[in-house]
Amino acid sequence: MLSIKINAKELAGKLDKDARYMLEKEMRGVVADVANPIRDDAIANAEGVGLGRTGPTPKPSGGMHDRRGKIPSGIYAFVEPNKGAVVSAKIAFRKTRETFHAFFLEYGTRHMAPQPFFMRALGETRGAALAAGQKRLNEAIGRMLK
Numbered sequence: 001m002l003s004i005k006i007n008a009k010e011l012a013g014k015l016d017k018d019a020r021y022m023l024e025k026e027m028r029g030v031v032a033d034v035a036n037p038i039r040d041d042a043i044a045n046a047e048g049v050g051l052g053r054t055g056p057t058p059k060p061s062g063g064m065h066d067r068r069g070k071i072p073s074g075i076y077a078f079v080e081p082n083k084g085a086v087v088s089a090k091i092a093f094r095k096t097r098e099t100f101h102a103f104f105l106e107y108g109t110r111h112m113a114p115q116p117f118f119m120r121a122l123g124e125t126r127g128a129a130l131a132a133g134q135k136r137l138n139e140a141i142g143r144m145l146k
Contacts, residue, residue: 026140027087028079034133035077035089041125042091045117046072051105060112070098071105075118093118 046052054069074094079087093102108114 026137030133030136030140031087031089032077032079033136034129035079035091037125037129037132038121039075039077039091042075042118042121043072045121045124046075049105049115049117051102051115051117068098070096071102074099074102 051071052069052073053067055067056064057067058064071093074096075091076094077089077091079089093099095102102118104112105115106118107116
């Protein structure tokens with residue numbers, strides 16, 4: 001005969017501790033692993049449409065524009081602090097004096113056609129980003145079950 005005794009209070013306490021650890025530590029990493037491929041693709045898209053070029057470039061009006069190429073380096077992913085059970089990430093571009101026009105390039109204006117680089121990355125990389133997050137989550141669950 002095999003007899004197993006489980007202290008329910010002790011077990012519940014350990015599960016709560018593991019659940020807190022999972023929320024506080026592992027889920028931030030999972031969300032970061034989902035956000036990073038999207039960020040990397042947005043940077044590659046920005047460079048692909050020419051936003052990483054530097055130096056003088058002719059304007060459609062005939063004048064010259066001095067490109068600084070700061071938009072690709074201004075795209076970042078940030079995992080926000082936990083808000084209870086919610087962990088979220090933000091993928092954005094820094095709004096500085098040299099990158100303020102990124103919004104206009106992304107969506108266009110009445111004077112110019114859009115050159116999408118940022119929102120396009122979400123659709124292009126969704127599968128790879130979710131796969132990376134799922135892999136990280138499986139590893140985290142495996143570590144918790146050991």
